[in-house]
Amino acid sequence: MKFTHGIWEDREHTTIHNAVEVASCSETATGGIRALCATRHVEHRGNTLNRATITLKVDAVAPGIISCSATHFRGTVSHEPRFELFPDADAHKKTQEEVAPKVTHNAGANTSTLSSHDLAATLDKNPKGFRLAFSNSSGTTGDALTAVGFHGLQYIVGPPSQSVPSPLDASTAIADPYYRRPASHGNKPYMSVSLDLQVGELVYGLGERFGPLTKNGQEIDLWNEDAGTCTLYTYKNIPFYWTNRGYGVFFDHSDVVSLEVQAERLAKVQASVQGEEIRWTVIHGPTPKEILRRYSDLTGHPPLPPAWSFGLYLSTSFITDYDEDTVNQQLDGMASRGIPVSVLHFDCFWMRAYTWTSFTFDPVNFPNPKDFLGRLHQRGVKVCVWINPYIAQESEVFEEGMEHGYLIKRLDGSVWQGDNWQAGMAVVDFTNPEAVKWYQGHLVKLLDLGVDSFKTDFGERIPWEDVRYHNGMDPRAGHNYYSLLYNRAVYDAIAGRRGAGEAALFARSATAGGQRMPVHWGGDCESTWPGMSQSLRGGLSLGLSGFGFWSHDIGGFIAEGARADLSPDPDIYKRWVQWGLLSSHSRLHGSHTYRVPWLVDDEASEVLAKFARLKNALMPYIFAQAVDCHRNGLPMLRAMVVEFPDDRTCHGLDEQYMFGDSLLVAPIFNARGTCEYYVPAGTWRGLLDGRERVGPRWVKEEFDNFHLPLLVREGRAILVGPPERPDYDWSAQLSKVVVGSAAAGSVIEVPVPSASKIGEFDGFVRVTVPSGGQGSHEVERTGSGNRPEVLVLGVDSHL
Numbered sequence: 001m002k003f004t005h006g007i008w009e010d011r012e013h014t015t016i017h018n019a020v021e022v023a024s025c026s027e028t029a030t031g032g033i034r035a036l037c038a039t040r041h042v043e044h045r046g047n048t049l050n051r052a053t054i055t056l057k058v059d060a061v062a063p064g065i066i067s068c069s070a071t072h073f074r075g076t077v078s079h080e081p082r083f084e085l086f087p088d089a090d091a092h093k094k095t096q097e098e099v100a101p102k103v104t105h106n107a108g109a110n111t112s113t114l115s116s117h118d119l120a121a122t123l124d125k126n127p128k129g130f131r132l133a134f135s136n137s138s139g140t141t142g143d144a145l146t147a148v149g150f151h152g153l154q155y156i157v158g159p160p161s162q163s164v165p166s167p168l169d170a171s172t173a174i175a176d177p178y179y180r181r182p183a184s185h186g187n188k189p190y191m192s193v194s195l196d197l198q199v200g201e202l203v204y205g206l207g208e209r210f211g212p213l214t215k216n217g218q219e220i221d222l223w224n225e226d227a228g229t230c231t232l233y234t235y236k237n238i239p240f241y242w243t244n245r246g247y248g249v250f251f252d253h254s255d256v257v258s259l260e261v262q263a264e265r266l267a268k269v270q271a272s273v274q275g276e277e278i279r280w281t282v283i284h285g286p287t288p289k290e291i292l293r294r295y296s297d298l299t300g301h302p303p304l305p306p307a308w309s310f311g312l313y314l315s316t317s318f319i320t321d322y323d324e325d326t327v328n329q330q331l332d333g334m335a336s337r338g339i340p341v342s343v344l345h346f347d348c349f350w351m352r353a354y355t356w357t358s359f360t361f362d363p364v365n366f367p368n369p370k371d372f373l374g375r376l377h378q379r380g381v382k383v384c385v386w387i388n389p390y391i392a393q394e395s396e397v398f399e400e401g402m403e404h405g406y407l408i409k410r411l412d413g414s415v416w417q418g419d420n421w422q423a424g425m426a427v428v429d430f431t432n433p434e435a436v437k438w439y440q441g442h443l444v445k446l447l448d449l450g451v452d453s454f455k456t457d458f459g460e461r462i463p464w465e466d467v468r469y470h471n472g473m474d475p476r477a478g479h480n481y482y483s484l485l486y487n488r489a490v491y492d493a494i495a496g497r498r499g500a501g502e503a504a505l506f507a508r509s510a511t512a513g514g515q516r517m518p519v520h521w522g523g524d525c526e527s528t529w530p531g532m533s534q535s536l537r538g539g540l541s542l543g544l545s546g547f548g549f550w551s552h553d554i555g556g557f558i559a560e561g562a563r564a565d566l567s568p569d570p571d572i573y574k575r576w577v578q579w580g581l582l583s584s585h586s587r588l589h590g591s592h593t594y595r596v597p598w599l600v601d602d603e604a605s606e607v608l609a610k611f612a613r614l615k616n617a618l619m620p621y622i623f624a625q626a627v628d629c630h631r632n633g634l635p636m637l638r639a640m641v642v643e644f645p646d647d648r649t650c651h652g653l654d655e656q657y658m659f660g661d662s663l664l665v666a667p668i669f670n671a672r673g674t675c676e677y678y679v680p681a682g683t684w685r686g687l688l689d690g691r692e693r694v695g696p697r698w699v700k701e702e703f704d705n706f707h708l709p710l711l712v713r714e715g716r717a718i719l720v721g722p723p724e725r726p727d728y729d730w731s732a733q734l735s736k737v738v739v740g741s742a743a744a745g746s747v748i749e750v751p752v753p754s755a756s757k758i759g760e761f762d763g764f765v766r767v768t769v770p771s772g773g774q775g776s777h778e779v780e781r782t783g784s785g786n787r788p789e790v791l792v793l794g795v796d797s798h799l
Contacts, residue, residue, distance in 0.1 A: 001272050003272070015156065017051070017157075019056070020130055024036045030101075031101040032101065033059075035058075037070075038051070053072075055071045056153070057071075059114075061298075064119045064294055069279045071276060076275070078275065079474040081477060081481045095297065120135050130152075131148070134284075136286060145246060146196050146282070151194065152193065153193055157187050159188075161184075168464070171461070177419060191275060192273075192278065193271055193278055195271075202216060202243060202652065204242055204541070206259070206545065207545050209234055209538065210231070210535070212537070213540055213541060214652050216261055216262045218232075222259070223237060224480045226523075229535055229538055234523075235460055235509050239251035242285075242292075242544070246291070247291065248291045248294075253273050256477075289632065289634060301515075302515040302549060302633070303518065306502050306504055307619070307758075308726060309382075310626075312342050312612045314331070314341045314596070315587060315595065317347060317594050318557075318592070322365070323365035327344060340612050340613060340725055345386070346385045359443070384453040384454065384506060386454075388456070388458040389459055404438070405434075405435075405470065406432060406439075408463065408469065409468055410467055411466055427462060440493040452498075453506065456487050456508070462482045483514060484514060487505060508523050518549040519585045526559070527568045529572060532575070535552040535553075539552060542635070547635060549626070549629070550584055550636070551585035554576050554577055556572065558590075565593065570604060573595075574607045575669070575705070580611075583636070584626070584635075606706070607705050607706060617799075619726045620721050622636075623730060627753060636659065637657055638657060638659075639653065640678070640680070643680075653678060656709075664684065665709065668708050676700040677699055679693045686712075690793045691795055714741045714742065731752050731754060731763075738791045739790060745772075747769070748767045751763075763783020
């Protein structure tokens with residue numbers, strides 16, 4: 001949100017109080033700094049009157065993590081829901097013991113410095129000299145990271161006419177048939193903090209955003225919205241960014257945070273919230289991986305999804321007409337074409353029309369669901385069903401939800417209802433513990449029926465005006481937070497019934513902490529070449545925001561105009577299949593049409609079979625990478641900058657990615673089959689063609705529909721197993737260890753994931769490269785599994 005017009009003028013009827021100098025400073029009981037900041041220079045006692053102050057607190061909360069808050073009025077009662085920070089209590093207790101915050105005072109410079117391991121925050125207390133500077137204290141000179149300086153900390157009074165950010169306005173206008181915001185007659189308080197950006201500094205993160213990977217120059221309101229992947233809005237807004245200068249910033253607000261990333265002042269990231277306090281946390285790296293690990297310590301690490309969830313999901317699609325026969329025919333068709341299916345997903349119409357969510361299979365199309373789901377399990381197929389947090393008026397459970405107060409209410413006590421999506425639908429109030437139990441009870445019945453997982457769709461179209469929650473949560477501040485409550489209720493229901501190791505969602509909405517309930521997918525993408533690239537950018541951006549596991553609708557969800565009832569363009573479908581099966585999670589899903597390949601063309605079946613089987617074969621590598629993501633807060637699908645932060649060319653790349661730390665993937669975004677991609681330093685080998693590419697350089701090549709750039713990093717080896725399914729005993733069924741380029745005499749050690757002790761490793765495969773280019777590669781195996789054969793990549797030896 002912008003409060004100025006250039007550097008000379010404030011917006012009309014807007015009053016800005018800048019922190020100008022420190023009036024007093026003290027150490028807190030927790031070992032931090034508390035400073036009373038004057039908003040004008042105090043030359044004499046009279047200057048202390050009739051002017052606002054800002055109270056600044058700075059605390060070390062973990063090694064390399066410093067939290068800050070700036071408050072105007074402390075007596076305001078806030079009903080903003082707060083994120084759970086450091087959810088792993090045992091790990092946080094250990095890190096707390098390592099913090100040892102230290103405050104030092106430099107009388108000559110008139111500064112106070114709080115140090116937390118390798119991060120320092122220095123407060124300038126000189127008259128007219130307010131500045132809070134963050135630096136890397138592990139360096140010999142204390143490398144500057146960022147600072148809150150001149151006009152950097154503000155209390156602002158905005159006029160009644162101060163515009164509401166457009167996403168918020170749209171939420172009410174779209175969802176509510178009656179309520180319209182009355183004219184406001186009172187001024188509005190805001191708090192704002194601006195953090196400096198240096199020359200060449202690039203900003204990443206802020207959730208699953210489908211535009212450019214770097215956020216410089218963008219105006220962003222962090223407000224979850226159901227608007228597709230071809231717009232600036234997003235389903236997953238995360239109040240966290242990091243930069244290529246080695247630090248990240250987390251805004252501890254569930255309420256909407258408005259950011260101007262070099263969009264108001266060109267050397268700053270400005271963040272503002274409506275209210276009397278703003279809270280932010282600076283996280284030191286210095287590497288991207290270390291920033292993401294520490295951010296995950298702060299907000300939660302992504303747990304490991306079950307092994308079966310990494311296989312191919314086949315969806316019934318959205319408004320298609322399907323029943324038991326349709327599902328069986330499609331599964332038979334996939335099997336006859338050698339395409340392994342891991343999960344069968346039932347989209348909305350497994351329930352009767354007008355009843356979503358009723359938790360009941362349509363008795364006409366599925367007369368005996370328990371037996372039917374049992375037969376699917378006999379095929380070795382898991383079952384996922386679609387749900388949302390809405391209860392239609394025609395649903396069998398609507399009356400019960402209304403009678404017991406399980407639904408969000410209007411201020412007059414009536415149930416909030418709307419017609420946008422389901423006629424007369426209400427919204428479950430997950431702040432009510434009894435409503436959570438009620439909703440989970442219906443899910444448990446489905447689990448007992450044979451359902452294995454839930455697609456938790458929606459969670460963004462949540463009313464925020466003229467409504468009240470059971471626990472008094474501020475509806476505006478709770479709008480994004482609702483996604484946490486919703487997904488947590490469903491995730492816990494699965495974990496409680498099946499065990500944490502079997503819990504997996506397919507979730508669309510999220511905010512900070514949502515990574516603790518995987519998996520997430522990208523939402524409604526267009527079946528176009530730009531739509532494909534937008535999906536990739538969204539996944540990369542979400543991965544840079546602390547989320548480990550992500551998927552998308554292979555082939556695209558929606559087609560343009562008159563093409564809505566047609567299958568995807570064959571070229572788009574086959575190219576999307578390639579990198580769709582080189583994502584952490586892979587789902588075929590559409591809107592009007594099925595996504596089975598034989599409806600596209602004959603070759604599509606062959607392409608899908610090849611890449612579905614390839615992914616299953618790569619599961620020993622994939623799951624080992626998943627364990628690393630779980631432990632260190634890393635994304636499976638990671639932007640090049642994460643692995644190559646010292647290569648400036650990699651900093652803005654968003655049309656290629658690393659799949660884990662050893663495989664480079666460059667999707668093809670055109671019908672010609674040409675791909676221009678960047679190869680970082682080293683000698684890389686094609687996993688599918690064995691050819692050598694030497695970087696750093698740009699490469700332009702042409703590929704048929706069975707190939708794309710899939711390169712093995714120098715000095716790495718890839719473990720391979722059988723291709724039939726993803727959830728096999730990886731340690732016992734290793735078939736190959738695929739070796740790319742490696743220095744003569746070097747040793748490559750690859751961890752083998754355990755299938756019985758999930759999250760642990762069953763020894764290593766150790767490959768010794770012959771010296772001087774003579775002899776054969778030697779393979780050793782530790783642990784209990786078998787010793788695989790070695791495959792050295794070359795033009796005549798590849799997968």
